[in-house]
Amino acid sequence: MTTTREPAAVPADSTATPDSTAMTSGTAGTGTDGRPALLEVDGLTVRFQLRDAVVQAVTDLHLTVQPGELLAVVGESGCGKSVLAHALLGLLPGNATVTGHARLRPAAGEPVDLVGASERHLARAVRGRAVGLVPQSPATALTPVRTGRRLLEETLRAHGRTRREAPAAAERVAADVGLDPVDLDRYPHELSGGMAQRLATALALAPDPPLLLADEPTTGLDRPLVDHTLDLLRRRCDAGGAVLLITHDLAAARRVADTVAVMYASRIVERRPTGELFAAPAHPYTAGLLDALPERAFRPVPGHPPMLTDLPDGCAFAPRCGRATDICRTPPVPSAGVPGRAACHHPLTLGAPA
Ligand SMILES: Nc1ncnc2c1ncn2[C@@H]1O[C@H](COP(=O)(O)OP(=O)(O)OP(=O)(O)O)[C@@H](O)[C@H]1O
Numbered sequence: 218m219t220t221t222r223e224p225a226a227v228p229a230d231s232t233a234t235p236d237s238t239a240m241t242s243g244t245a246g247t248g249t250d251g252r253p254a255l256l257e258v259d260g261l262t263v264r265f266q267l268r269d270a271v272v273q274a275v276t277d278l279h280l281t282v283q284p285g286e287l288l289a290v291v292g293e294s295g296c297g298k299s300v301l302a303h304a305l306l307g308l309l310p311g312n313a314t315v316t317g318h319a320r321l322r323p324a325a326g327e328p329v330d331l332v333g334a335s336e337r338h339l340a341r342a343v344r345g346r347a348v349g350l351v352p353q354s355p356a357t358a359l360t361p362v363r364t365g366r367r368l369l370e371e372t373l374r375a376h377g378r379t380r381r382e383a384p385a386a387a388e389r390v391a392a393d394v395g396l397d398p399v400d401l402d403r404y405p406h407e408l409s410g411g412m413a414q415r416l417a418t419a420l421a422l423a424p425d426p427p428l429l430l431a432d433e434p435t436t437g438l439d440r441p442l443v444d445h446t447l448d449l450l451r452r453r454c455d456a457g458g459a460v461l462l463i464t465h466d467l468a469a470a471r472r473v474a475d476t477v478a479v480m481y482a483s484r485i486v487e488r489r490p491t492g493e494l495f496a497a498p499a500h501p502y503t504a505g506l507l508d509a510l511p512e513r514a515f516r517p518v519p520g521h522p523p524m525l526t527d528l529p530d531g532c533a534f535a536p537r538c539g540r541a542t543d544i545c546r547t548p549p550v551p552s553a554g555v556p557g558r559a560a561c562h563h564p565l566t567l568g569a570p571a
């Protein structure tokens with residue numbers, strides 16, 4: 218069953234969200250209790266240089282994640298979701314240029330701007346430790362020559378568990394993600410897609426990172442395991458962790474997210490508390506995604522997303538949008554996913570551009 222969660226960390230009045238002032242004033246995002254955001258992404262932009270073209274994969278992206286918050290990033294295939302996650306961890310290939318800021322402020326440890334942090338710092342203090350990643354294609358990410366048990370125990374020991382503690386801890390983490398301990402003795406190539414997915418999730422959770430980036434973590438799972446995984450992520454946030462969940466699945470976002478950011482053609486076009494976004498989407502693209510849901514109109518968004526090598530200067534959604542007019546040839550402002558406001562010249566509900 219799908220349940221609608223009301224936002225836990227964000228007041229219902231989106232104009233009063235603590236980070237909306239931060240977005241407009243440029244100061245650090247803070248939580249409702251005055252704590253700074255755990256992650257504050259500010260103008261993140263990623264370009265890939267191809268031989269004769271530039272891919273605009275992520276453009277001027279702003280978002281915050283508070284401790285305890287589950288933020289879902291949704292959007293069609295190819296809009297830049299995975300590139301966003303990889304940019305935050307310094308995992309992009311050499312033809313990528315990353316600009317902007319992504320400030321991480323873990324409760325323990327020094328704040329760091331993930332953009333421009335040294336590879337050495339990212340490897341030692343960030344990846345896996347401060348920020349975990351459940352990769353989108355776990356089967357290819359798993360080391361082929363070690364069993365799941367060995368991978369998990371090694372990860373746990375690398376993060377402070379003793380040789381004595383690691384075996385029981387590995388079984389606990391495996392059980393948390395719904396993996397049978399027997400399956401821990403298999404090698405990655407002996408795992409089904411769904412088992413590999415759960416093992417990848419267990420590996421990301423084992424060091425207990427304050428921020429988890431989960432890129433389509435329910436791929437290949439059947440419905441009960443999808444819900445099990447989503448609820449596990451929700452419980453992490455309820456216990457004070459933070460999760461950025463990348464998903465195609467709006468029902469998943471609705472079930473567990475506090476906040477939803479909708480990405481279209483490399484930009485966040487709308488970012489709102491989950492209940493508000495589902496009840497009254499402001500951006501026509503968000504409305505289109507909701508109309509495509511089976512329990513709603515079951516009508517797909519017409520047309521196709523644009524090529525990221527050839528984006529228009531104005532609104533990239535205009536060619537697919539029933540509300541577009543001449544003004545949509547100019548960039549919608551703000552284009553930055555400011556909470557409560559859509560990057561649209563003709564929003565459906567509140568959210569006229571400032
Ligand atoms: N190394 C690269 N070089 C050039 N272009 C790339 C590279 N990696 C990704 N891209 C492009 O960046 C864009 C965003 O890709 P990304 O993987 O982030 O999409 P996504 O939203 O995660 O899609 P999906 O939902 O299918 O996983 C795509 O157009 C993709 O082709």
Ligand code: NI
Nearest residue numbers: 298299300353
């Ligand atoms: Ni992806």
